[in-house]
Amino acid sequence: xxxxxxxxxxxxxxxxxxxxxxxxxxxxxxxxxxxxxxxxxxxxxxxxxxxxxxxxxxxxxxxxxxxxxxxxxxxxxxxxxxxxxxxxxxxxxxxxxxxxxxxxxxxxxxxxxxxxxxxxxxxxxxxxxxxxxxxxxxxxxxxxxxxxxxxxxxxxxxxxxxxxxxxxxxxxxxxxxxxxxxxxxxxxxxxxxxxxxxxxxxxxxxxxxxxxxxxxxxxxxxxxxxxxxxxxxxxxxxxxxxxxxxxxxxxxxxxxxxxxxxxxxxxxxxxxxxxxxxxxxxxxxxxxxxxxxxxxxxxxxxxxxxxxxxxxxxxxxxxxxxxxxxxxxxxxxxxxxxxxxxxxx
Amino acid sequence: xxxxxxxxxxxxxxxxxxxxxxxxxxxxxxxxxxxxxxxxxxxxxxxxxxxxxxxxxxxxxxxxxxxxxxxxxxxxxxxxxxxxxxxxxxxxxxxxxxxxxxxxxxxxxxxxxxxxxxxxxxxxxxxxxxxxxxxxxxxxxxxxxxxxxxxxxxxxxxxxxxxxxxxxxxxxxxxxxxxxxxxxxxxxxxxxxxxxxxxxxxxxxxxxxxxxxxxxxxxxxxxxxxxxxxxxxxxxxxxxxxxxxxxxxxxxxxxxxxxxxxxxxxxxxxxxxxxxxxxxxxxxxxxxxxxxxxxxxxxxxxxxxxxxxxxxxxxxxxxxxxxxxxxxxxxxxxxxxxxxxxxxxxxxxxxxxxxxxxxxxxxxxxxxxxxxxxxxxxxxxxxxxxxxxxxxxxxxxxxxxxxxx
Numbered sequence: 001x002x003x004x005x006x007x008x009x010x011x012x013x014x015x016x017x018x019x020x021x022x023x024x025x026x027x028x029x030x031x032x033x034x035x036x037x038x039x040x041x042x043x044x045x046x047x048x049x050x051x052x053x054x055x056x057x058x059x060x061x062x063x064x065x066x067x068x069x070x071x072x073x074x075x076x077x078x079x080x081x082x083x084x085x086x087x088x089x090x091x092x093x094x095x096x097x098x099x100x101x102x103x104x105x106x107x108x109x110x111x112x113x114x115x116x117x118x119x120x121x122x123x124x125x126x127x128x129x130x131x132x133x134x135x136x137x138x139x140x141x142x143x144x145x146x147x148x149x150x151x152x153x154x155x156x157x158x159x160x161x162x163x164x165x166x167x168x169x170x171x172x173x174x175x176x177x178x179x180x181x182x183x184x185x186x187x188x189x190x191x192x193x194x195x196x197x198x199x200x201x202x203x204x205x206x207x208x209x210x211x212x213x214x215x216x217x218x219x220x221x222x223x224x225x226x227x228x229x230x231x232x233x234x235x236x237x238x239x240x241x242x243x244x245x246x247x248x249x250x251x252x253x254x255x256x257x258x259x260x261x262x263x264x265x266x267x268x269x270x271x272x273x274x275x276x277x278x279x280x281x282x283x284x285x286x287x288x289x290x291x292x293x294x295x296x297x298x299x300x301x302x303x304x305x306x307x308x309x310x311x312x313x314x315x316x317x318x319x320x321x322x323x324x325x326x327x328x329x330x331x332x333x334x335x336x337x338x339x340x341x342x343x344x345x
Numbered sequence: 346x347x348x349x350x351x352x353x354x355x356x357x358x359x360x361x362x363x364x365x366x367x368x369x370x371x372x373x374x375x376x377x378x379x380x381x382x383x384x385x386x387x388x389x390x391x392x393x394x395x396x397x398x399x400x401x402x403x404x405x406x407x408x409x410x411x412x413x414x415x416x417x418x419x420x421x422x423x424x425x426x427x428x429x430x431x432x433x434x435x436x437x438x439x440x441x442x443x444x445x446x447x448x449x450x451x452x453x454x455x456x457x458x459x460x461x462x463x464x465x466x467x468x469x470x471x472x473x474x475x476x477x478x479x480x481x482x483x484x485x486x487x488x489x490x491x492x493x494x495x496x497x498x499x500x501x502x503x504x505x506x507x508x509x510x511x512x513x514x515x516x517x518x519x520x521x522x523x524x525x526x527x528x529x530x531x532x533x534x535x536x537x538x539x540x541x542x543x544x545x546x547x548x549x550x551x552x553x554x555x556x557x558x559x560x561x562x563x564x565x566x567x568x569x570x571x572x573x574x575x576x577x578x579x580x581x582x583x584x585x586x587x588x589x590x591x592x593x594x595x596x597x598x599x600x601x602x603x604x605x606x607x608x609x610x611x612x613x614x615x616x617x618x619x620x621x622x623x624x625x626x627x628x629x630x631x632x633x634x635x636x637x638x639x640x641x642x643x644x645x646x647x648x649x650x651x652x653x654x655x656x657x658x659x660x661x662x663x664x665x666x667x668x669x670x671x672x673x674x675x676x677x678x679x680x681x682x683x684x685x686x687x688x689x690x691x692x693x694x695x696x697x698x699x700x701x702x703x704x705x706x707x708x709x710x711x712x713x714x715x716x717x718x719x720x721x722x723x724x725x726x727x728x729x730x731x732x733x734x735x736x737x738x739x740x741x742x743x744x745x746x747x748x749x750x
Contacts, residue, residue: 048474052474053478152359309474310473312472312542314544316381316732
């Protein structure tokens, strides 16, 4: 390989080679994620459809399999409307920020043992940073649309994200304590010390807090107040149309994947399976890790859909009360208990 | 919480409606918000005004009947019956027994269908999406029953002044019976989805509270009033059709909040179901249209009772009921003012007629429960949160077609 680059007159070939690999990885991750998002909408509509005694999309292609593509094409060719009163620059940037923040979160997720774009030592912090960045897109779009409904949606979201991020951070701090690292790959490997191979059981409280906060972070039911369909029509993106609207949608679904992946990595042992299983059934170790990872992520995504089909929407003040009065104290208590146990043993 | 005086703040005025997914049509609420709290709430109506009352004055009574379908398009059958009961009392027409029972069945089916639409939209507004589809599935069943009886599904115009348009067949009765057997289980399904749900309780308990006194003063009727603990029901207090021959309870609430009104309507599902059941069991045979039912062109002049009352002409008529030949009334009604109320699913639907002796009403006034209920919104919403406005609109069960007439 070096010779090929050499003949092309390139020095420092290993660096370029590395760069190429990273670029290919990025391309693969983005491509897979985009395709996945398209079919996550299909999956959602099918799952919720069957939960609601109907079939979901059935018309486009066999069992509606081409529906996401039709939707994508429709959104792509729709007229892009910018309200005259809107702040144009911010209005245009906001959806990009939404997608950028969630897409770049994917960079640190270890899909399996050797496949990650970046294996950095502050993985969890980076994820936090990126997910809070997502709130900016909501505030920006809410503000710049110059519409009262989007404005209310934007304000609700900023309050929501600020309160739930704390609970989420505290729930993950106990994971950091358990693993002694912020590196996601190391967190997964640390979970192999248990025979059940996951932090789910010792950290069940943190897991519950994390999942509730994840629902709030991704603005999914029952915490979909910023876009509360019935009150605020569509909330912060009420003025968006066409591809810009699709970008918000994309952001939400990638956010769901990121949160599910984070839950899988931190609580479900990532791409690994419980060691007890590989001891009992040695053939299981031949199955690539990505398989387990995807199954676990899809379980969580299914959970998102399931909850959406089941629960009504929280009211704004109750949501705040839940975040500040219940989740944060519980997460803090869990953190204290974890630290004490860690210190003693 | 103290507010800094030198900080200049302004209330945020938002227009909720007329185009809004949760205002159940074209209701427009002008809300003044202080943050998320509603300081002022003003309902504006009239976006769906079609001049039904005026149109009624230009038509004979039978011709005005289809207009009533379009009032509360969710429960058109009940409006038809309300209109017919009023006109029958004005004209002094005696309805055959069988028609009374059929109408009662239809009215109660309509009540169930209406409450289904109510629970569907109410729950959807609060965010519980699945209830919507479960209940709409069952509404389809009722619409099919309508179709079986009269061919139409939404704007039925099935009742006639003096009875109903056509007799129902055994197939309808069998299907109806099957429905009454199955439906209580469906109600349980809806309840499983939301009844004990903590979020649902948080969203409905203590929201939009109206005391009994306030509710009466606002002129509320129907389940919206009964939720506040007032057992007023036209079916009990001034029975029409076959309501005096069936047994049923009038469910009432205690607190008068959204949850109580929700419970009231869920209970009404069961009561209506039992009424249908009783009607099916007691269903007499006979004619379904009075002999002196007016034709489409009613003449002027004071009305006289026909010499031959609408009794069956032969002994064996009960076995093979043959509708008597329709004898168009030669004369219109007497000079009279009349107000007749019926209990439609939304509340008390009243028809007020001023008759000048012709076949057309001099004045037709409709007391629409939705219109009265809309006026309760400021009372319920002010001081609550934006999200509660949605819950309150849902709980008064408003249909703008009826409200704006």
